[in-house]
Amino acid sequence: MNRDTQLQQLREDITWDMVIIGGGATGLGAAVDAASRGYKTLLVEQYDFGKGTSSRSTKLVHGGVRYLEHGNIKLVKEALRERGWLLKNAPHLTSVQPFVIPVRRWWQKWYYGLGLRLYDLLSGKLSLGQTQLLSAKETLALLPALAPEKVKGGILYYDGQFDDSRLCIDLASTAVLHGATLVNYCTVTGLIKEKKKITGITVHIAATDETHTIKARSVVNATGVFTDTILKMDDPDATNMVDPSQGVHLVVDAIHFPGTHALMIPKTDDQRVLFAVPWHNKVVIGTTDTPIEEVAAEPLVLEEEVDYILEHINRYVSPQIRREDIKSVFAGLRPLVRSKEGTSTALLSRDHTIVVSPSGLVTITGGKWTTYRKMAQDAVDNAVFISKLDKRLCITKNLPIGDPLSVQQKKEKMIQEDQRLASKLHPDFSYQWADIAYAVRHEMAVTVEDVLARRTRLLFLNAHAALDCLEQVVLFMQIELNQSDEWVQAQKKYFIELVEGYL
Incomplete structure (x- = not known):
């Protein structure tokens, strides 16, 4: 995956079957999907691959336990299926992660235990392990950082874990392997139209001060929290689709949270879940859900978000984790699909949405890392249909990622x-x-x-x-x-x- 080679291919005067704007999980997934079907595919990204949301996750490949409580069985079932395929297709970047939910009242063990048994059932043949009810002693043995006086038992269950930005890079290399052209640090400056239909884009490459006109049969907007920027480039009167929400994570040394099992706190003060997950010999703790007005490439961590995470994790662990124990703190923005006024971002759907504009622009947003492959498939299917390309079957369910x-x-x-x-x-x-x-x-x-x-x-x-x-x-x-x-x-x-x- 040589950048000079990719740039040279972008400069060629050809008509691409599909141009994808955005080099995060969904865009890169779409590039793999389209290229592996044999479509002439170009992806452009204004920063680096995975620069935004896709490198700032909780590092989990999961079905979303908390969505069961909201009754979103369809989303959970789909995510569990995708979880299984991702662990199979990228075993070098993913692993099975055991989780423990500690409980403080005896009835919680049965309440969460039954929910997680359903979680297992929904995963079917792709289950990662059997849910177990734990005594207080067993719970403390698996999570030695817990304060003993606060534990009455627990539930053991299994989910997936991964390295998000490394997966982005391997998706990029896989797309190139299948014939796609990918260029980072390449900004879309305009959409080209004939008879009100999109026929291409214009781009600018800052490093070489190049401007290019790219001809395309279809264009996919997979820009995450920047979705509305491209929508308004297409139609200045377009309604905003995205309500960005910020999630913050703290990283501490493993000495503060020893062992190989992750912690899941099922309910925080704002009805979220909180995780403490071993990752690269450190522990990632998060996350928050803060509505954000302004979208930035480098979101700023708010002091109150750090306080929130420390307060909630310290209700469970002993000794307490202090600010000076934090090795790194990072923030990511979720591209949540806009809903009714007054709805908390914590309650907005994590399902994905596709909109096809009158111009033929295919926009995909929302969703979560775990379901990136399905999102990509849906986006490519829509782009193929709208642009009347030859229909070819998606093959990414069983396509190895990276080499x-x-x-x-x-x-x-x-x-x-x-x-x-x-x-x-x-x-x-x-x-x-x-x-x-x-x-x-x-x-x-x-x-x-x-x-x-x-x-x-x-x-x-x-x-x-x-x-x-x-x-x-x-x-x-x-x-x-x-x-x-x-x-x-x-x-x-x-x-x-x-x-x-x-x-």
Whole structure:
């Protein structure tokens, strides 16, 4: 997946069967789907792949236990099915994660236990494990961080876990493997129409100051929280579709939450669930649900959101987790589909919605990471129908994602050619310099943030550690990308300011 090669393909004067705007989970999934069906596919992303919501999740591949309580059986059943296929198609980035729900009253054990038995039944042959009722002693053995006086028992159940932005990169490489062209840092500046129907887009590539006109038989808007921007580019009078909601997560060392089991708190003060999930030898705790007026590429964590998470987790754990224990904090925006006035974002549906505009623009938004494949299939099916392309069957249910063996072999070859690449990026993490070299040469990483936030997860795991690596990484990338000293200074300045939001 070489960026120069992808750019050269974008510059070709051809008509694409499908142009996808947005390089998050849904857009990349659509690119894999369309390309694997044999459609000539182009995807453009204004930032980096997975820069927004898709790299800032709770790291769970799950059916959504709490949606059962809301009676949304259809969504849960679909998500559980998709969970099973994702774990099968990307085993190198996913795993089965055992969860424990601690209870404080005896009746809660049966109430949640029955709900989770239904959860198991809905997953059918794709079940990940049998739900079990636990005694207080068994619960504390699995979650030793819990305060013993607050536990009367628990329920053990199973869900999936994954690395979100790494999955984005593997989806991108899979799309390219099947013939798609993908370009990051490529901004859509306009939609081209003939007789009121979309026939293409115009794009701008900032790094080279290029402007291109792209011809397309169909255009898919998969821009997440930026959905309304593209809708208004199509029709200035279009009604907003998205109510953005911010979710914040804290990352702490595993010493504060030892063991391999995750915690699920079934009901917070605002009717949400709260998770504490082991991830990359750290623990991710979250999340919040804060309505947001302004959509930003880099959302800011609010002080009250950190307080909220600490307050709720500390009702269960001992010793208490303090602010100074937090290694990183990150915020993501959910593209929730707009509903009735006055409805809390915590209660808005996580189901996805597709809208086809009079111009033929296919917009898909809402949904959740777990159901990205189904969302992509629905978007591609609609684009094929609207543009009268030859109908071809979707094959992504059983399509392997990424090629981990090939990636490892290429990294080993790099190390053989340059032994320095075998050394660790940071003494506290397993990342090697070969990971950085591979990200730049084969994964279209063009900024320090791409490398330290998404190709590796250092910024999300320990913001100070990411800052420690900045000097060496930027100089390494300068040589790899043949960049100027001015580029180095600009990268340093931006990344230092970026890290402030994660501290």
